[in-house]
Amino acid sequence: MMNAPALPASAADYIAHIDLAFELMAVLDASGRIVRVNAAAGDILGYTPAELAGRPVLELLHPDERADLAALGAEVLQGHACQERELRWRRKDGQPVYLSLSACWSERAGLVYASARDVTAHRAAREELKLSRERLNAMLESIGDAFFAIDRDWRIIYANRKAAAFIGVAVGPNVGRPLLDVSPELEGTPFIAHYRQALADGQPGFFEAFWEPSGTWLEVRCYPTPDGLSVYFHDITAKRTALDAVHKSEKRFRSLFQQAGDSIVIADHDLRIVAANGRACASFGYTEAEFVGLPVTRIDGHHTYTPGMLASLRAGHTHLLRMTKRRKDGSRFPAEVHVSRFEDGGQEYFQAIVRDLTEREEAERQLRASEQRFREVIEMTPAGYVLAGADGRVLDVNPALCSLSGHAREALLGRTLDDLFDTFPWHGLAAHDAQEHVQGVEASLRHAQGGHVHVLFNGSVRRDAAGNVTSVTGLMSDITGRKQAETRLQQLATHDTLTGLPNRALLHERVQHMLDACPQGRAVAVMFLDLDRFKEVNDSFGHDLGDVLLCEVATRLRKVMRPGDVIARLGGDEFVVAAECAGPADAGAIAQKLLDALGLPVRVGGQDVNAGGSIGISLFPHDASTRELLFQTADTAMYGAKRAGRNRYRFFEPAMTLAAQARMALEMALRPALARSEFELHYQPRVDLRTMRVVGLEALLRWNSADLGRVSPGEFIGIAEETGLIVPIGRWVLEEACGQTRRLIERQGRAIRVSVNVSARQLAQAGFVDEVRDVLARTGLPAACLELELTESALIEDMARTAAMLDELRVLGVKLAVDDFGTGYSGLAYLRRLPIDILKLDRSFVLQDDGRISAFDFVKAFVDMAHALRLSVVAEGVETADVLEFLRAADCDEVQGYLMARPMPLDALEAWLDAATEG
């Protein structure tokens, strides 16, 4: 023991007392050296107090802890007391010992007072407790179930992770919090009710409940503990789902059983019914209760479950039977029964599924009746019917198809549709995507005798569930008649009915096609052909024979032209020919061939007639670049040919267009000419050949156009006739001629006959006779002084009507002359039927083309014949004395011509007459 400051006596007592303490108590100086320790140091550290006195306290400490103690010592020296700091010390025997140290600094004493409690055992126990808690936790974490514990205040004491996953109770942060704060969803659930119950009763609880938030079924066990409540819960969702499924399936099965469309009856080993569904009750008339215990024979029309069948059922077979079943009221019904056997719970059962066939048999009966009706309809229908399989082979036909095709039924069966039809309208029939139906398709059926029959085909296919064609049905009606009518209609619409040649519409189409296809360097010639003498033939022989001529012309044109060429008739005597050729030379050759063909005489009405023709040619692309222009120019060229003297062909020339334009200008000028008083009459005397006295005058129209100057009748009369202007002009001429002649007669004091030209258009006017009568009445000219000159063609246009009209004129007293006689086709014979007085021989009748006088005998015979018919003969265009003599010798009656006088105005004529009379 070191020298220590003396303690007061009471302190000695105190020390004695301290020595008795179990705790180690020590006094240290400021440097940490032990001043004094009590006796407990021996027990705790193994040192006697003497051994420890004077030693630095740090030496007693475990080396690891020295730094801590040094820091602690520094704090204590600054006046901070140290409380219960656990530090590891080392006993004298080297064993560690844990001391809980408290120390304080006494400023006054300049000493540190320290006490230390041996906590080694306590610390070991604490460690042990901690370990055991960790083991428990590990165990609780490792169990598959969820677990949590709450105290009596419902505060969470512990929750494993599983529990957290289930109820949202996280382990760490929520320990100590009230359960319902952490998981408010629990409120009002069976869980809370059960926990309360267990806490209240002190009895463990067990229940299953559904935990909505996680969608899980939980099996829950809760155990009251002294602290509160421990709760385990186990996820039984899978089990519950499986159970539910079983329940549901059972329920479904039950409902299926009950609601099955067929009756289901289950019988036990003794063949007594143990169950029957709703349908069975409805079908058989028993209630479910009545069924139970009923022997199956009560519902069977006859005994079904024979030993043989039972054995077969027991061998695992099922049976499908067609039988009669019996209801409770004894009535019976046909049924199809499916019988089987099964075991349940070691018991044997028989099940019968009974399908009531009453409706099906009725439906089958109706189907048979409907099939029968269908058969009858098919047999009777006039439409051909064919049924073929997927391979197109004929399976069935009706009599109509036999008669349509000319084959017997047996000959048709087994053939393919392709054999049957020339062209079968339905391609790819067997293909998956073949059309379901075809309707109104035209097809051509092969006939047994060769040839084919046009039919209108309707068909449909049948398919199996996989969409494959299983059969084909077709119905067809004969449309040969309709087809012929269509062809005929087509022919009529595109062809001329008389000659069978294409008409205008088809001509346009064909020529257009030719133009479109015309190769570079080639040409298309379009020729307009007009018969020169058709009108005369028609007029002379009538329309029927005119038609004969047209047909003959068509035939000849066909013969001349090649197959690819186009020949058409536009109407009347107008034909058009079109051909592809090299150029003008070819076209000319073709035209000449045509003219040659037309030049040959045609036998019409017992006479040879020379039709002749005029052809206008236009060449594509030289003359015209479009079809329209090509036709126009060919037409113009044709008029050119006609004007050039007929029976010839002319190529189109641009000048022709000018001529046509000139003609148009003439027409425009002619229209107002009458109103503008541009006309006047000239008169040409007619002389009696025997006396050479003037016996008459011919009134000849003259036009002094304000625009065009003097225009000769040869230029405008034709246009006036074509346009109909000749009617009012002719009326004016008649009135003017009659009036002037009456005044002339008055002045001359002798009868002079005036001859007025009347055109066919005038004669065709219904009121012509009245017009003549009125003019005579108005002008006062005696009817005998008026002679009407009519052309041959005007006379014979409508013979019957003309004859009647001429008779009326004759009755009036007017003389009738036939003008230009000899230029037409009329023979003398027809004149006998008409009241004609005078024949005016055309100049060409007397003179040949080259100016030579015709054969005397010919003219003489003609004049004699006219005289025999009591007709006087006037010769026109007498220019020379030779001709005059010739005519005199031929016994001609009167003459007219430049030799005597030219046509002249009235005043000049009067002077001429006066001079002649005087002469």
Ligand SMILES: Nc1nc2c(ncn2[C@@H]2O[C@@H]3COP(=O)(O)O[C@H]4[C@@H](O)[C@H](n5cnc6c(=O)[nH]c(N)nc65)O[C@@H]4COP(=O)(O)O[C@H]3[C@H]2O)c(=O)[nH]1
């Ligand atoms: N080369 C020649 N010719 C002679 C001779 N003597 C008379 N002529 C002409 O011969 C024509 C006779 O008249 P047409 O045959 O009736 O022929 C007439 C007649 O068909 C028609 N025409 C004239 N005036 C009328 C009329 O008022 N009404 C109708 N519808 N036609 C008329 O016009 C035609 C031509 O009349 P024009 O030019 O006046 O021509 C007249 C006349 O001038 C002759 O010696 N040599």
